[in-house]
Amino acid sequence: MKKNLLFPILLFSAVIFSIFSFTNISSSSKINQPPKTNADKAGLTLPAGFSASIVADNTGEARHIAVTKEGDLYIKLGSAKGGNGILFLQDPDQNGRYQKKTGFADYSGTEVGLKNGYLYASSNTTIYRYKLNDKDEVTDPKNPEIIVSGLLDHGEHNSKSFTFDDQGNLYVNVGAYSNSCQEQDRVPGSMGMKGCPILDSAGGIWQFKIDKLNQHYGDGVHYAIGLRNVVGLDWNQIDNALFVMQHGRDQLHDLFPKYYTTKQSAVLPAECMYEIHKGDNAGWPYIYYDQIQKKQILMPEYGGNGKKTADKKYLDPVMAFPGHMGPNGLLFYTGNQFPEKYKNGAFIAFHGSWNRSPEPQAGYFVVFVPFKDGKPSGKWEVFADGFAGEKVVMSPGKAEHRPCGLAQGPDGSLYVSDDSKGTIYKISYKK
Amino acid sequence: MSNTSKDVAKENFITGVQQSKTTGEKIFKKYCISCHMADGSGVPHMNPPLIQTKYVLGEKEDLIKIILNGIGNVEINGETYTNKMPPLKKILKDQQIADVLTYVRNSFGNKAPAVTVTEVKAVRSKNT
Numbered sequence: 413m414k415k416n417l418l419f420p421i422l423l424f425s426a427v428i429f430s431i432f433s434f435t436n437i438s439s440s441s442k443i444n445q446p447p448k449t450n451a452d453k454a455g456l457t458l459p460a461g462f463s464a465s466i467v468a469d470n471t472g473e474a475r476h477i478a479v480t481k482e483g484d485l486y487i488k489l490g491s492a493k494g495g496n497g498i499l500f501l502q503d504p505d506q507n508g509r510y511q512k513k514t515g516f517a518d519y520s521g522t523e524v525g526l527k528n529g530y531l532y533a534s535s536n537t538t539i540y541r542y543k544l545n546d547k548d549e550v551t552d553p554k555n556p557e558i559i560v561s562g563l564l565d566h567g568e569h570n571s572k573s574f575t576f577d578d579q580g581n582l583y584v585n586v587g588a589y590s591n592s593c594q595e596q597d598r599v600p601g602s603m604g605m606k607g608c609p610i611l612d613s614a615g616g617i618w619q620f621k622i623d624k625l626n627q628h629y630g631d632g633v634h635y636a637i638g639l640r641n642v643v644g645l646d647w648n649q650i651d652n653a654l655f656v657m658q659h660g661r662d663q664l665h666d667l668f669p670k671y672y673t674t675k676q677s678a679v680l681p682a683e684c685m686y687e688i689h690k691g692d693n694a695g696w697p698y699i700y701y702d703q704i705q706k707k708q709i710l711m712p713e714y715g716g717n718g719k720k721t722a723d724k725k726y727l728d729p730v731m732a733f734p735g736h737m738g739p740n741g742l743l744f745y746t747g748n749q750f751p752e753k754y755k756n757g758a759f760i761a762f763h764g765s766w767n768r769s770p771e772p773q774a775g776y777f778v779v780f781v782p783f784k785d786g787k788p789s790g791k792w793e794v795f796a797d798g799f800a801g802e803k804v805v806m807s808p809g810k811a812e813h814r815p816c817g818l819a820q821g822p823d824g825s826l827y828v829s830d831d832s833k834g835t836i837y838k839i840s841y842k843k
Numbered sequence: 844m845s846n847t848s849k850d851v852a853k854e855n856f857i858t859g860v861q862q863s864k865t866t867g868e869k870i871f872k873k874y875c876i877s878c879h880m881a882d883g884s885g886v887p888h889m890n891p892p893l894i895q896t897k898y899v900l901g902e903k904e905d906l907i908k909i910i911l912n913g914i915g916n917v918e919i920n921g922e923t924y925t926n927k928m929p930p931l932k933k934i935l936k937d938q939q940i941a942d943v944l945t946y947v948r949n950s951f952g953n954k955a956p957a958v959t960v961t962e963v964k965a966v967r968s969k970n971t
Contacts, residue, residue: 490888491922567916567925599929600874666877766886769877807880809887832887 454837456798461751464796464839467827468501468510471834475522476573476741476817478531480548483822485510488524488533490831497521498533500550501836510836516553522571522643527622532582534572536565539584539620560584560627564614568597569641575654577647582622583654584632587641588615592661592713593697600667604713608697611637615696617645617656617688638694638726639686643763644742644818650756651786654688655730657739657760661700661711662767668712676718678771680704683739684729685758685781685788695726703732731788737775738763740816740831744783747824750841757783759795761815761828766808773808776800778815778828796839799830860945860957867946870939875947878926883951891917891924894951903944903958907966910940932970937963 454464473490480486485501496515503510519535526532530541531550540556559582563572569587576582590597593608608615619633635654645656665677672680681700686692699708699722708726710716733739741761745754757780764776778796782789801812808814817829821838828837872881878890885892893899896919899906913930916923935943937960944958 567923568927570925596929597927599931600934602929663877666874766880766889767877769880770872807882807884807886809880809884809892810882 455801456796456837456839458796458839461843462796462839462841464837465508466835467503467508467838468513468836469834471499471501471513471836473831474817474829474834474836475571475831476524477819477827477829477836478524478526479819479821479827480526481822482548484548485819485827485836486524486526486531486533487829487836488521488817490522491520492518497535498524498531508838516550517556523573525574525576527576532559532574532576532622534574534584536570536572537561537563539563539572539574539582557625559622559625560620560632562628563618564589569614569659571643573643573645575645575647576622577652577654578649580622582620583635583645583647584618584620585639585642585645585656586614586616586618587659588639588696590697591663592667592711594667594713598663598667600669602667602713604697604711610697615639615641617642617654619690633690635690636688636692636694638692638696638698640696643738643740644760646742646744646758648687648744648756648783648786649746650744650783651687653786655742655744655758656686656688657742658684658686658694658696658729659738660684660735661696662736664712664718671712671716671718674770678768679735681709681735682729682732683735683737683762684733685731685739685742685760686727687730687786688727692727695722698722698724699726701729701732703734706732731781731792733760733762733779733792734774736765736767738765741818741828743818743820743826745820745826747820747826749824750826753782754780756786757781758788759818759826760792761818763814763816763831764800764805764808764811769807773805773811776805776811776814778818778826796828796837856957860949863942863945863957864949866939867942867944868950870935870943871946871950874931874934875943878928883947883953885924886926888922889924889926890928891919893947893953895953896920899947900953900955903956903962904966906944906948907940907958907963908970910935910944911967911970932967937967 456464472493475490478486487499497519498517501510502512521535523534539560542550566589568589574584594602596602616637617635619635641659642656660681664672682703702709710720740763743759760779762775765773780795781792799813813830814832816831819827826839883893911932913928915927940963941960948955
């Protein structure tokens with residue numbers, strides 16, 4: 413019986429489907445459509461006056477990027493490809509697409525940055541530097557100098573992001589190899605270790621000298637503690653201070669269902685932007701910041717219940733974002749191309765969440781935060797969206813592109829890297 | 844067509860697997876979904892996918908051990924997944940483990956024999 417019914421339904425659906433498909437095809441081929449802009453080509457949604465173009469694609473896991481004064485591009489790959497962990501891209505005929513590609517450095521990692529005639533890059537344990545010639549090309553790709561080595565890599569939160577100040581210092585993130593310093597990592601109900609021992613060698617920022625070779629933990633300054641994991645960080649020239657984006661803890665509901673619903677767990681805790689000064693403590697794993705209650709809340713692993721606040725005050729964020737969106741890139745915009753409101757403001761690349769299931773995921777966009785005198789001066793807004801290719805992302809593997817790194821070009825354009833497909837976007841403004 | 848005893852056994856087995864899958868799905872949604880996702884696709888570089896991997900479809904004993912003891916930094920098809928999976932031996936009972944593994948081995952396009960409570964018991968007793 414069922415079989416007999418099913419066949420006409422299938423046939424009917426097939427007919428309807430072909431009608432709709434046909435309609436779609438004919439409507440999209442109308443000739444009086446407006447010409448597609450660069451933004452359309454790149455698939456991004458941007459504020460009026462901005463456009464995006466794809467300057468390179470299929471580069472691999474493009475984590476962080478750096479653009480030279482010549483407009484050439486260095487990409488650090490999350491997984492080295494064919495023995496190349498860093499790619500160097502050039503556009504010899506200046507057609508807006510990088511056609512010339514060379515590679516070097518056989519290690520995987522996240523960070524790459526330019527400073528004082530050197531290219532700095534990190535594996536998950538070591539920070540290297542390469543001498544540049546006057547065209548910002550690496551002169552001896554096979555023999556980098558080792559600036560810092562022996563940084564902890566236990567897999568979880570192992571990327572060694574860094575940035576520089578102008579006094580010869582390097583600031584390196586060493587992420588905590590744990591979610592919330594439980595006695596048993598990610599086991600439901602497991603309580604926090606007393607005096608979390610991870611904080612001695614991870615879960616913070618270390619300061620090293622940019623031009624001293626072969627440094628280890630002991631040579632550096634334990635600059636800030638209580639930061640679970642930082643992938644995006646940048647030096648703010650106006651404030652002369654370090655700003656970092658912390659990845660907040662995961663799984664409040666999974667681990668403590670009696671205190672958190674899945675809906676609360678999807679948005680808590682906040683992803684925080686901190687202004688960091690020497691000796692600061694942002695409170696991980698003892699507290700998290702709740703952007704709805706606007707309070708520091710005691711972690712359930714340390715006696716919290718979603719409401720209790722901590723006795724001791726830790727550093728407050730300068731801005732708090734909804735949970736789990738994965739801020740992987742931070743850049744203070746110092747260029748002159750974009751309108752005045754963007755000057756010295758912060759761009760943040762949100763990689764996109766995974767820890768919101770069964771709720772839909774969030775992030776997968778680049779955000780802008782206006783700044784005045786080195787402090788946020790207004791609400792955050794979505795600047796570039798559409799990377800994921802679908803409106804609602806249920807699982808991160810389905811997102812087509814995931815924003816990860818940011819860089820500013822010599823002409824003031826903003827570059828965004830995608831570590832899923834390896835697409836590099838260039839965002840420009842024209843009045 | 845008359846039912847032979849073999850057919851009955853097969854039918855009972857299929858019903859059993861179906862029930863196991865239904866309960867298994869509930870357990871999956873409670874304990875597994877946040878890392879492995881509703882579609883079993885996992886999270887790139889962090890949490891392994893459960894689709895067509897030897898960990899899920901291969902030796903049942905290896906799979907049972909993973910859920911009992913947890914696992915970390917696992918490499919699957921050339922990609923490393925860095926988040927730790929916690930041991931669930933104190934959280935899940937043998938029947939729950941059998942159910943959720945049967946669900947995982949027969950969802951997301953996977954098709955593999957069910958995991959029975961006897962098999963889970965055997966691995967657990969060897970492990971402790």
